[in-house]
Amino acid sequence: MNKMTKRCTYRKFVIWIILLCLVTVPSVEGYAEQHGNGDKTEVSSGKNGGILSLTDHHELKAIEEKDNSIRKIDTVTKQTIRKSRTGIEKRDDRDQWSQLTQLDESGLSNQSGSSDQIVQSAQPFQLDQSDQTKQPDQSKKRDQADPPSESDYPVPLDKVDQSQTQSHSEEDQKGSNLSLEDVFYPKRPTFPDNEMESAIFLVESVDHPELTIQRVKEKLPHVEIRKVFTKLYNGFSLEIVRGDVPLLHDLEGIKRVDEVAYYEPSLDESVPFIGGDEIRSVLDENGENLTGKGVKVAVIDTGIDYNHPDLKDNYKGGYDVIDEDDDPMETQKTEGMPTLHGTHVAGIIAANGRLKGVAPEAEIYAYRTLGPTGKGTTEQVIAAIEKAVEDEVDILNLSLGNTVNGPDWPTSVALDKAVEKGIVAVTSNGNSGPNLWTVGSPGTSSDAISVGASTPPMKTPYLTADLNGGPEKEIPIQQMQNAEEWTIKREFPIQYMGLGKEEDYYKEDVRGKIILAERGQISFTIKAKLAKQAGAEALIVYNHTDGEFAGMLEQPVELPVVSITKEAGEMLKERLEKESVYLRTIYRQEEDLIAPFSSRGPVTHTWDIKPDLVAPGVAIDSTVPKGYLDLNGTSMSAPHVAGAAALLKQKYPDWEPHQIKAALMNTAKPITDSEGNDYPPHVQGTGRIQLNEALNTNTLVYPGSISFGKWLRTDQRLEKTVEITIENHSHERKRYTIEPPFEVPDGVQWKVPFSLYISPGEKKTVPVTMDVYPPVFQEGIYHDVISVKAGKETIRVPFLYFVEEPEYPRLMAFMFEQQANPNEYHYEVYFPGGADKFGIALYDPDTFRFLRFIDVHTDIDRGMFEQDIVVEDLPPGIYKALIFAKNQGHEDIIERDIFIGSWEEGS
Numbered sequence: 001m002n003k004m005t006k007r008c009t010y011r012k013f014v015i016w017i018i019l020l021c022l023v024t025v026p027s028v029e030g031y032a033e034q035h036g037n038g039d040k041t042e043v044s045s046g047k048n049g050g051i052l053s054l055t056d057h058h059e060l061k062a063i064e065e066k067d068n069s070i071r072k073i074d075t076v077t078k079q080t081i082r083k084s085r086t087g088i089e090k091r092d093d094r095d096q097w098s099q100l101t102q103l104d105e106s107g108l109s110n111q112s113g114s115s116d117q118i119v120q121s122a123q124p125f126q127l128d129q130s131d132q133t134k135q136p137d138q139s140k141k142r143d144q145a146d147p148p149s150e151s152d153y154p155v156p157l158d159k160v161d162q163s164q165t166q167s168h169s170e171e172d173q174k175g176s177n178l179s180l181e182d183v184f185y186p187k188r189p190t191f192p193d194n195e196m197e198s199a200i201f202l203v204e205s206v207d208h209p210e211l212t213i214q215r216v217k218e219k220l221p222h223v224e225i226r227k228v229f230t231k232l233y234n235g236f237s238l239e240i241v242r243g244d245v246p247l248l249h250d251l252e253g254i255k256r257v258d259e260v261a262y263y264e265p266s267l268d269e270s271v272p273f274i275g276g277d278e279i280r281s282v283l284d285e286n287g288e289n290l291t292g293k294g295v296k297v298a299v300i301d302t303g304i305d306y307n308h309p310d311l312k313d314n315y316k317g318g319y320d321v322i323d324e325d326d327d328p329m330e331t332q333k334t335e336g337m338p339t340l341h342g343t344h345v346a347g348i349i350a351a352n353g354r355l356k357g358v359a360p361e362a363e364i365y366a367y368r369t370l371g372p373t374g375k376g377t378t379e380q381v382i383a384a385i386e387k388a389v390e391d392e393v394d395i396l397n398l399s400l401g402n403t404v405n406g407p408d409w410p411t412s413v414a415l416d417k418a419v420e421k422g423i424v425a426v427t428s429n430g431n432s433g434p435n436l437w438t439v440g441s442p443g444t445s446s447d448a449i450s451v452g453a454s455t456p457p458m459k460t461p462y463l464t465a466d467l468n469g470g471p472e473k474e475i476p477i478q479q480m481q482n483a484e485e486w487t488i489k490r491e492f493p494i495q496y497m498g499l500g501k502e503e504d505y506y507k508e509d510v511r512g513k514i515i516l517a518e519r520g521q522i523s524f525t526i527k528a529k530l531a532k533q534a535g536a537e538a539l540i541v542y543n544h545t546d547g548e549f550a551g552m553l554e555q556p557v558e559l560p561v562v563s564i565t566k567e568a569g570e571m572l573k574e575r576l577e578k579e580s581v582y583l584r585t586i587y588r589q590e591e592d593l594i595a596p597f598s599s600r601g602p603v604t605h606t607w608d609i610k611p612d613l614v615a616p617g618v619a620i621d622s623t624v625p626k627g628y629l630d631l632n633g634t635s636m637s638a639p640h641v642a643g644a645a646a647l648l649k650q651k652y653p654d655w656e657p658h659q660i661k662a663a664l665m666n667t668a669k670p671i672t673d674s675e676g677n678d679y680p681p682h683v684q685g686t687g688r689i690q691l692n693e694a695l696n697t698n699t700l701v702y703p704g705s706i707s708f709g710k711w712l713r714t715d716q717r718l719e720k721t722v723e724i725t726i727e728n729h730s731h732e733r734k735r736y737t738i739e740p741p742f743e744v745p746d747g748v749q750w751k752v753p754f755s756l757y758i759s760p761g762e763k764k765t766v767p768v769t770m771d772v773y774p775p776v777f778q779e780g781i782y783h784d785v786i787s788v789k790a791g792k793e794t795i796r797v798p799f800l801y802f803v804e805e806p807e808y809p810r811l812m813a814f815m816f817e818q819q820a821n822p823n824e825y826h827y828e829v830y831f832p833g834g835a836d837k838f839g840i841a842l843y844d845p846d847t848f849r850f851l852r853f854i855d856v857h858t859d860i861d862r863g864m865f866e867q868d869i870v871v872e873d874l875p876p877g878i879y880k881a882l883i884f885a886k887n888q889g890h891e892d893i894i895e896r897d898i899f900i901g902s903w904e905e906g907s
Contacts, residue, residue: 275692292359301342303368310353336372347623358643399635430599453617511535542569665704681798710802876901
């Protein structure tokens with residue numbers, strides 16, 4: 001029998017199978033009886049149930065792989081089967097899309113510096129990123145949704161079939177990656193395995209690293225040792241097959257093992273705003289003006305353009321960790337995607353030309369740690385920190401990070417040890433706001449100064465509309481990066497365009513109008529391009545979850561593009577259904593508001609307050625290669641503080657890092673939101689930096705903030721004691737009082753010294769005790785302020801404590817978006833406590849039958865997890881997705897509709 005005859009025979013066989021299925025397909029009513037509304041009863045599978053069996057699908061798949069034409073026929077036939085089951089015609093696309101209230105996309109860019117954004121992959125370290133909305137999804141708990149327990153799975157999760165995992169190799173990405181199983185939503189098939197995949201891990205050693213390496217090589221001779229660290233991190237990095245990692249834990253001398261993270265970079269008005277101009281006449285102990293002269297500041301970043309006229313005199317050297325040479329120049333076009341982030345950061349610290357940085361005569365040492373596209377790894381960041389310490393710098397600035405919310409992450413540990421050696425470490429808090437628990441490493445370092453972002457004085461636009469003759473409502477907007485600035489002054493009509501997809505514009509004339517579109521399904525860039533092509537005046541994207549967000553276009557688009565909250569967007573949409581709406585823009589002069597992208601604390605496990613303080617990080621103008629540019633992000637906030645630390649170091653050369661940190665925290669200005677309410681300490685730290693106050697303080701109190709940890713309501717009466725140190729730097733003996741909050745909740749009594757006297761140049765350490773009776777408390781987070789007073793001088797020390805384990809979701813903030821290239825998708829998900837198992841399971845939207853895992857991972861660390869994946873061989877459309885994570889026996893799930901398909905410009 002020749003090949004053509006065999007192929008025809010195969011086709012006939014498939015057609016008979018399909019006809020048999022059509023005869024036995026259950027009706028919509030019968031299907032509904034089995035499922036009900038939200039009922040999780042499994043539909044009968046196999047040929048007798050009218051659904052193709054696993055064997056049938058394997059046969060179909062085999063034919064598809066042999067002949068592309070058969071794949072097309074099979075796709076059409078499957079769609080016919082779906083129509084037969086539902087008994088209805090395909091619903092209108094716009095009606096279908098309008099239901100996607102849970103779809104998400106972030107519009108992230110891999111370009112460093114474009115708006116100080118963080119693009120994260122597996123627990124990534126990165127540049128600051130304001131293009132992230134970390135609104136937590138209301139994760140569905142297993143005991144609420146009653147999905148199956150592990151015993152309901154066809155095979156236990158631990159018994160994994162390697163053949164079902166989606167490989168990210170080029171070979172596997174060309175075809176189907178996972179086999180099908182007769183499992184129906186919301187149940188999942190067996191969990192795929194990735195034990196044979198190699199990865200890079202950091203190993204912390206108890207002994208000298210070389211001794212531990214010798215033991216590792218004896219046990220696992222095939223592993224590749226990469227880098228050895230002996231200064232700030234006692235250990236080494238290696239490349240190893242994941243399945244062999246448990247063997248490392250059993251070896252003598254190994255303290256801990258962590259997979260590397262990937263890092264990215266997460267003035268004229270801002271420097272005077274924090275008091276920079278007021279201190280120009282202040283002198284150091286040698287009678288020289290405070291300019292940072294003689295202070296060595298390390299910029300651990302993407303390198304710098306040391307030929308920039310504003311920086312060339314300040315640049316004194318450095319190192320390129322990426323190329324391992326002495327030339328830390330920013331990445332050039334010939335080397336890959338160019339960078340500019342480090343140059344911008346360096347300019348804020350010490351520009352001395354057309355622009356003046358905070359410390360214009362500080363010495364800049366550049367350490368190129370993040371390469372093309374602005375990415376780097378944990379081992380590269382640690383190597384850069386060690387090199388800077390070796391070069392005996394005074395200040396470290398790390399405007400980078402990941403969103404691993406843990407104080408024991410290797411980079412945070414390295415910073416703590418650098419501070420022990422007398423170096424001031426300043427790091428950005430991250431751009432994963434506005435939710436709590438979003439601060440990432442190295443911002444979680446206990447001893448480093450972690451900096452959040454606030455707004456400098458600026459004209460803030462608000463949208464207003466006269467709705468049905470009622471009072472005008474002001475709608476705050478967030479400018480998207482890489483879009484034109486919103487400077488609209490005229491009144492324009494607004495038109496709702498669904499998700500802002502190309503088909504939404506069919507037969508619609510939007511010329512001279514402002515477009516309102518819902519966030520989701522396609523990137524901000526595509527939405528903006530389509531609005532621009534259609535002749536719109538501007539684009540407003542409203543959120544699909546509660547709260548505000550800050551976005552970014554992957555490419556510049558000559559169109560004003562802003563974001564607003566879900567509540568504001570739905571209000572406008574509802575009004576547009578009844579009448580025409582015209583929008584006007586008003587501008588208000590505002591300052592000292594927390595930027596929505598600024599990451600919040602607290603820190604998991606230690607429950608420490610982070611950030612320590614905030615500094616301007618919105619629309620900050622600074623140097624970039626061959627020019628100047630304004631950027632947003634906590635990456636811009638941190639160098640304000642690093643420059644301030646350089647001035648303090650010049651004035652007080654003998655001060656230790658904790659004293660400089662205390663001076664900055666003790667004198668910060670507490671700030672309030674637009675309603676006049678105090679921001680919590682885990683949002684603003686002690687407040688916005690005031691450089692002139694820090695340089696002239698007479699008293700230091702440290703730590704600058706306090707955590708009393710957590711307790712359970714079942715605990716009996718207990719005491720929580722912390723110690724604070726008070727230093728008198730004035731010229732007179734002072735009487736200090738320590739005053740806890742005046743209004744004390746039931747169940748708390750304070751024990752503090754009544755008063756104490758401290759002579760000039762002396763310090764005293766005193767205990768502060770909370771006497772607590774936990775049963776009377778409600779579960780939650782509590783915070784307030786302890787005041788240390790001496791005459792008219794008052795220093796605020798914020799504190800917090802928790803009652804019961806904080807209820808942060810184990811799985812939150814899932815986002816899924818299409819990339820520019822066909823079949824490529826980007827997703828991110830946040831794990832506050834890590835995950836033992838994680839996966840995204842895809843289901844047929846009509847039959848609820850499991851199709852495949854589009855990605856799976858195990859043993860994920862705390863923080864943001866982000867991946868780029870390829871999804872092929874699926875017809876374009878909306879699919880049901882089950883996103884799940886299991887950690888220490890507790891599982892959370894998110895149910896989501898996601899769109900799989902492609903968009904081509906001009907199509």
